[in-house]
Amino acid sequence: MKHSSEKHLAQHGIHPTAMRLLVLEYLLDNRTAASLGQLEREFYRSDKATLYRTLKTFEKKGLIHGVNVGGTTVYLLCRENCSEEGHFDVHPHFFCTGCAKTICLSQAKMPRFDLPEGFDLHEVNLILKGRCDECAG
Amino acid sequence: MKHSSEKHLAQHGIHPTAMRLLVLEYLLDNRTAASLGQLEREFYRSDKATLYRTLKTFEKKGLIHGVNVGGTTVYLLCRENCSEEGHFDVHPHFFCTGCAKTICLSQAKMPRFDLPEGFDLHEVNLILKGRCDECAG
DNA sequence: TTTGACGATGCAACCCGGTTGCAAAGTCAA
């Protein structure tokens, strides 16, 4: 499916290089979030900085979004409606303390929050931690 | 009120040293969360490791709790019912992108979350980001 | 086909928060 990944990149205005295709396909295949460290381990031949900049490019162009999970940032593919204009798929994420995977709870709605008078809400960072179905039990 | 801080420490089984009293009083006075970095700046004469261990001791003994805000951990005083046995004051926190202060929204209730089948929830990390009443406007 | 511009890559180095080992200093009770 190299073709479709290239298209995917093109749709977000990202020049498709070998590295970028590899990273994108890894994210597509893997279905869970990946951190810079994971990518470093996966693509041990290539450079940290390149991977870092690849992720940053993807994020800027609205292809993935970063979630901070206890100190490190993991990246997940965005749903359709994100672009360079902004990220619009705000939803909770679940971090499994067993397998250390992070998954989107895209179907879960973000609850409403009542802030004190005069407060202005821009962003909600919601991480649920526990064990996934495979690790619980 | 040195006396009351000492009592505060004693209640949690913490030996009251000069450093610990200073840090506790700083936390009491300041009313917002403090990071290790902030403490380093505030008590620039003293050592990072000491401050670090002070915070860790406080946390372990249930006097403060740490909240991860975009990469760095900030610490806030706990409400009454925390101890070495565990932390029981789960609530959202608000991080102001203007003044970089973190405050407890202790009055706000943690919403319920519906997880997929078989998932096990242990901990909720909820950070609201935006501007506080002083920084908005 | 050559040249030049620009983007992508690799390498090295750095920053910063967090953390640990170890020796010195302090505390306290026997």
Next chain:
DNA sequence: TTGACTTTGCAACCGGGTTGCATCGTCAAA
């Protein structure tokens, strides 16, 4: 006073994240 235990200070380290810079690849204009 001694010895055990705790706290502190110093130094060093670790890992994630980030940047500067030189090199390389690509592509289009000359």
